[in-house]
Amino acid sequence: MNSLQNLLSPVKIKTMELPNRVVLPPMGTNLGNADGTVSEANLAYLKRMARGGAGLIITEVSAVYPSGSAINCELGVYDDRFIPGLKRLADVAHAAGSKIALQLHHAGRESLHLLQEKKAIAPSAIRSLVFGLTPREMTREEIQEIIAAFGAAARRAREAGFDAVEVHGAHGYLLTQFLSSLSNQRADEYGGTLANRSRFMLEVLEEVRRRVGEDFPISLRISVEECIKGGYTIEDINPLLPELVRAGADIIHASLGTHGSPAGITSAPIEYEPGFNVWRAKKVKEVVDVPVIAVGRFTDPNLADEVIARKEADLVAFGRQYLADPDFLTKAREGRHEDIRVCLACNQGCIERLILGEGNIRCAINPETGQELIYPSGPAAVRRRVWVVGAGPGGLTAAYEAARLGHKVTLFEKEETTGGQLRFVCKAPHKSIYGDWGTWLTSQVKKLGVTLHTGTKVTERMIEEGKPDAVILATGGEKIIPDIPGIDLRMVSDAWQILSGEVDPREHAVVIGGGLIGMETADFLLKRGAQVTLIEVLKRSPVLKITSHGYMLHTRLREGNCKLLFNTAIRRIEENSITILSDGEEQILSPVDQVIIAAGLKPRDDLRKTLQARGIPHFIIGDALQPRRIMEATEEGARAARNLS
Ligand SMILES: Cc1cc2nc3c(=O)[nH]c(=O)nc-3n(C[C@H](O)[C@H](O)[C@H](O)COP(=O)(O)OP(=O)(O)OC[C@H]3O[C@@H](n4cnc5c(N)ncnc54)[C@H](O)[C@@H]3O)c2cc1C
Ligand SMILES: Cc1cc2nc3c(=O)[nH]c(=O)nc-3n(C[C@H](O)[C@H](O)[C@H](O)COP(=O)(O)O)c2cc1C
Structure with a gap:
């Protein structure tokens, strides 16, 4: 067993003595109060994360200027009135034995609400790539x-008891906007050459140093590459790094990407290997002699330990892994690696929820994250005999949460194996990790003492005879079969049959339905050499390119020459051809030797009536309520478990 001796070794940076080299990197939560003060939800979230034992916690973005926030409920540090709340945050970290740095931030043009309010400022009046609106120069x-x-904010952080500050010079926010020629076309001494464009960052660091004194550590988070067409590269930035150190940086936090980088590479999707960005940290170490933090898809402490042992970085940040399982480090320390809930890098509950304005931070596979104030630690006031019907993501999560709270749980699955749709999700390219998560959940429910019956379809009669105190119905969805002439032909199958291997792919395939399942199936077919046409009745793809996975999928389909026909309906299917209606015109597509239905799901909730008629308390969750995503299934599963007593 790896002892994690490198990762767990202490390190001293100026006055700050870190007990280990694990960093919880900044992650905006949107949990703050609307006036920028620290909320109870912020404190509860940080307390939970801090129990995870990171040597250094870096807080989420905190606005140094009233009109400099990226998210609505961003913490503020632009006035002394914020100091008491911030002090409470620092105290939470210290009570857990961690050190804490406050991240100092100005969004510049990358703030939807500031752009909409016409308050966004930037080095130049150049349109935001992501939000499409233009700031003022x-x-x-x-x-x-x-x-x-920035300097005044750093002084406040020190007064509030923080051990360090981190200047946010990454990800396309104000400091990066100055650094990048894509966003900085100023004609004065802050624009033009790289030396001029870096002036703002250097002056910020100098001012922060002036205000906090020589002994106080300053971290600089910098995107060492913009990872966007025409953006700066690490070769451009490396010569600048010693200057930044001279100006005040005691730590270089080597992040990457900017707003608009393809696939949101800053919080990279599953296609990127764990630790994929370490080579950049290593390159940074070649030119500076201060500690360097590596970041990017770390989920395994053993890998982080090796990175430090090889001297490729001095510290390692685990971002989304902390959201998925704040206890992962403790589990690794105790040699319980198999108990770690591994981040899927799906971005659904975390970064994309913030970007799409869907609410506060969550995690698609950990229902506690962002809900610490209402997440019960158990045991439940009354222990119930609970049946959970269906062992997909929703049912498994409900069973896990109910058992955790002390209920006596029996979980039924009609198939021989658990996982529900995950059994198909994991067959799509790059998504095998979803299957691993299903296996993990199954092992965890067993550990918690849940009685699992696979190959057992729950019927009306079983419920009548078994008389459970409560039922959680997590039976998922039924496939929708569109009413099209020819749908019964032998050449027609569905996405699930293709993904499971029940039906072999043929050469000329048409997929009916351009939602996620249809696109995943097309991706699967392309990988097997098929020529694929995808037909979708909507005008645009429901799979958003702004999401990381959506971007990757669209790219692969385009590169695989998949024909995507939107605003198109199928009229009839015949041997070797299909007739479509596109823009009011009928067309015949041929040759076609396979038609695959991926036209969505409808709720499978046939046991609902029995439960209602018998007056058995019940909850319908996940796709059985309405076919949606993993995030909703797990969230509703946890909520049902919480509401059992
Ligand atoms: C190819 C593909 C890719 C996808 N990719 C994503 C993705 O990237 N992100 C995302 O969020 N979502 C994705 N989804 C959707 C996601 O898988 C579903 O939203 C999720 O699985 C719903 O979980 P659930 O537990 O509600 O239902 P399900 O996963 O459908 O599980 C329901 C279970 O109930 C069982 N069952 C039904 N009736 C009974 C009964 N009477 N007795 C016992 N057992 C019963 C079923 O056999 C099944 O195992 C994808 C789906 C597919 C098919
Ligand atoms: C929900 C969320 C919010 C984030 N907010 C910030 C932030 O406030 N400041 C910052 O510098 N980076 C932010 N990031 C980027 C992370 O700090 C980290 O660099 C990124 O997620 C990659 O690390 P990971 O692969 O370990 O998650 C955020 C990421 C996520 C997922």
Whole structure:
């Protein structure tokens, strides 16, 4: 067993003595109060994360200027009135034995609400790639004002008891906007050459140093590459790094990407290997002699330990892995690697929820994250005899949560194996990790003492005879079969039959339905050499390119020459051809030797009436309520378990 001796070794950075080299990197939660003060939800979230034993916690973005926030409920540090709340945050970290840095942030143009309110400022009046709106160019007075604001914010952080500050110079926010020629076309000494474009960052660091004193550690988070067409590269940035160290940086936090980088590479999707970004940290270490933090898809402490042993980085950040399982480090320390809930890098509950304005931070596979204030630790006031019907993501999560709270849980699955739709999800390219998660959940429910019956379809009669105290119905969805002439032909199958291997792919395939399941199936077929046409009745793909997985899927389908026909309906299917209606015109597509239905699901909730008629308390969750995503299934499963007593 790896002892994690490198990862768990202490390190001293100026006055800050870190007990180990694990970093909880900054992650915006949107849990703050609307006025920028620290909320009870912020404190509860941080307390839970801090129990995870990171040596260094870096808080989420905190606005140094009133109109500098990226998210609505961003924490503020632009006034002394924020100090008491921030002090409570620092105390939470210290009570857990961690050190804590406050991340100092100005969004510049990358703030939807500031752009909409016409308050967004930036080095130049250049449109935000992501939000499509244009900021106002900063005056030179404003530049000085913001530099001073960074310094004042750092002084407040120190007064609030933080052990360090981190200047957010990454991800396309204001400091990166100055650094990048894509967003900085100023004609004064803050624009033009790289030396000029870096002036703002250098002056911010110098001012922060002036305000916090020589002994206080300053981390600089920088995207060492923009990872966007025409953006700067690590070769451009490396010569600048020693300058940044001279100006005040005691730590280089080597992140990557900017707003608009393909696939949101900053929080990279599953296609990127764990630790894929370490080579950049290593390159940074070649030119600076201060500690360097590596970040990017770390989920396994053993890998982080090796990175440090090889001296490729001095510290390693685990972002989304903390959201998926705040206890992963403790489990690894105790040699319980098999108990770690591994992040799927799906981004559904975390970064994309924030970007799409869906609410506060969550995690698709950990229902506690972002809900710490209402997440019960158990045991439940009254222990119930609970049946959970269906062992997909929703049912498995409900069983796990109910058992955790002390209920006596029996979980039924009609198939021989658990996982529900995950049994098919994991067959799609790059998604085998979803199957691993299903296996993990199954092993965890067993460990918690849940009685599992696979190959057992729950019927009306079983419920009548078994008389459970409560039932959680997690029976998923039924396939929708569209009413099209020819749908009964032998050449027609469905996405699930293809993904499971029940039906072999043929050469010329048409997939009916351009939602996620249809696109995944097309991706699967392309990988097996098929020529694929995807037909979708909607005008646009429901799979958003703005999401990381959506971007990757669209790219692979385009590169695989998949023909995507939107705003198109199928009229009839015949041997060797199909007739479609597109833009009011009928067309015949041929040759076609396989038609695959992926037209969505409808709720499978036939036991609902029995439960209602018998007056048995019940909850319908996940796809059985309405076919949606994993996030909703797990969330509703946990909520049902919480509401059992
Ligand atoms: C190819 C594919 C890719 C997908 N990709 C994603 C993705 O990337 N992200 C995402 O969020 N979602 C994705 N989904 C959707 C996601 O898998 C579902 O939303 C999720 O599985 C719903 O979980 P659930 O537990 O509600 O239902 P299900 O997963 O459908 O599980 C229901 C279970 O109940 C069992 N059951 C039904 N009736 C009975 C009964 N009477 N007795 C006992 N057992 C019964 C079924 O056999 C099944 O195992 C994908 C789906 C597919 C098919
Ligand atoms: C929900 C969420 C919010 C984030 N907010 C911030 C932030 O406030 N400041 C920042 O510098 N990076 C932010 N990031 C980026 C992370 O700090 C981290 O660099 C990224 O997730 C990659 O690390 P990981 O693969 O370990 O998750 C955020 C990421 C996520 C998922």
